[in-house]
Amino acid sequence: MAKYSCELHGSFNHFCQFLKNELINSSFSASIEDEHYYDIHDVHVGILILERYSYTGGNRLSLSITITEYQNHIQVTAISSGGSQAMFFKINTLGEDAFLNKFKEAIKNYKNK
Structure with a gap:
């Protein structure tokens, strides 16, 4: 298991769409398995679950x-x-x-926009 966290500034909706596009376009086998969005007062929350095939491991991962x-x-x-x-x-x-x-690259691309 690998983990990465970071802080950014920007529009929630724009960032979510940007991130989905970057990750889907970064891998031939990547797909969005599910996503869920909700608000708690003024806080926006999004959960994305993606999957792709790992050629090196010979299996799917999320x-x-x-x-x-x-x-x-x-x-x-x-x-x-x-x-x-x-x-x-x-x-x-x-x-x-x-x-x-691939996620880290997408974050870097967002920061450079």
């Missing part, structure tokens, strides 16, 4: 993303999982790291 925004201050966390091939411990997590790196 990327779970939580996005919160308050007054254009965005906090986002992504956790990848499912890339291991062993039954009782984790080996070959290269696919998880690679999927998380």
Whole structure:
């Protein structure tokens, strides 16, 4: 399991759409498995679950993303999982790291816009 968190500034809706487009276009096999959005008073919350096939691991893995925004201050966390091939411990997590790196690239692209 690999994790990455960061803080950004911008529009919640624009960021969510940008992130989905970047991640879907970054991998031939990437897909959005589910997404859910809600508000708690003035705080916007989004949960995205993506999946893709890992050629190095020979299996599918997921990327779970939580996005919160308050007054254009965005906090986002992504956790990848499912890339291991062993039954009782984790080996070959290269696919998880690679999927998380696609997320990091998308964040970098958003910051550079």
